[in-house]
Amino acid sequence: MSNEQPEPEHLHFWSFIDHAIERTSRELPGIDPLAMRLVLTLHRAANMLVYDLESTVHRPRGWSWPGFRVLFVIWLSAPVEARKVAELSGMSRAAVSALVNTLERDGLVSKERAPYDGRAVQLRLTDAGLEAITSAFRSHNEREQEWAGSLSAEEQKTLIDLLAKLTAHSTHFDARHRA
Amino acid sequence: MSNEQPEPEHLHFWSFIDHAIERTSRELPGIDPLAMRLVLTLHRAANMLVYDLESTVHRPRGWSWPGFRVLFVIWLSAPVEARKVAELSGMSRAAVSALVNTLERDGLVSKERAPYDGRAVQLRLTDAGLEAITSAFRSHNEREQEWAGSLSAEEQKTLIDLLAKLTAHSTHFDARHRA
């Protein structure tokens, strides 16, 4: 395995996946290049999407993508326990706890002890939080439409079905998940 | 918009996307539910994949997914400037700078000033870094095969093509990207 390829100038963002697959499957036996391309492509697509939505929709409003996700879940299920927000959003409980602190500091979320269980905390949106999430959500969905518009409705459905199948089957080989 | 739905106990990870789409498209006119489902499904699939790979392959070896990504890029393009690593991996230059510091501290990467440009830094793997990345990459690809195995080869190709189309077309509506 040589580290002395002298021409990384010829590598670019769009060609790197091809290069990586060519190089690794040539040099390492037993690699599955299709699985590798699937994971690299999926990760890159999600990253680009998140970066674009965060920088065009959320940061200009003064908040983050994780903050949006938490507000979104609380909006659709309030009053809701912090534990549930973690489950629904796919975050850890500690991450939700930290995030809710900043959202509470910014006046978007209110927190109070559950009357039926002294351990649990119930979360709700404040009026400002409700105003913020509905406005941001519209803008967010407009941007989602820009992205989805790359594909026909049929293609979008196919993509959704394949992704759903991928995640559904992850339960068949004991994929690790949070909590 | 009522926040007083009293039964978030009936919401669960797998049904939340359906609930969110039903609720938002009922209450907010002009929302595109298909675009929304596409983005939610894509984000969730990528998150689950990353979480599983990181917790089964990388953390047990004592490193992180971002560390793996940087080692991977350096492996396939060394000697390479930090700026190029940022471009190829889709990270910011500052993130690469910070990450390379920890990889250097851990003895996996070496850093030296480029002879032809006093600003640039050239990165290479150390022997330990090369050993680490080849071993981790095999294990990583085995896990990728578990995930990809949920789909037939034809389905995998279709999924890759649709994701590639999505990202390729992102250039047509001035999607924001790093650097």
Next chain:
DNA sequence: AGGTTGTAATCAAAGCTTTGATTAATTGGT
């Protein structure tokens, strides 16, 4: 009632990421 076990939330330490500012070196125009 008392004690064990389990669960919700939070804390602590470490790491990654972001934006914006700073430093240093190169390039290009005059």
Next chain:
DNA sequence: ACCAATTAATCAAAGCTTTGATTACAACCT
């Protein structure tokens, strides 16, 4: 030769995330 504009890397501050430990409360069992 000189000065302005770029460019590479890094720094600084703030925020998010992770794992593992801690605190507080609840449930169960005898």
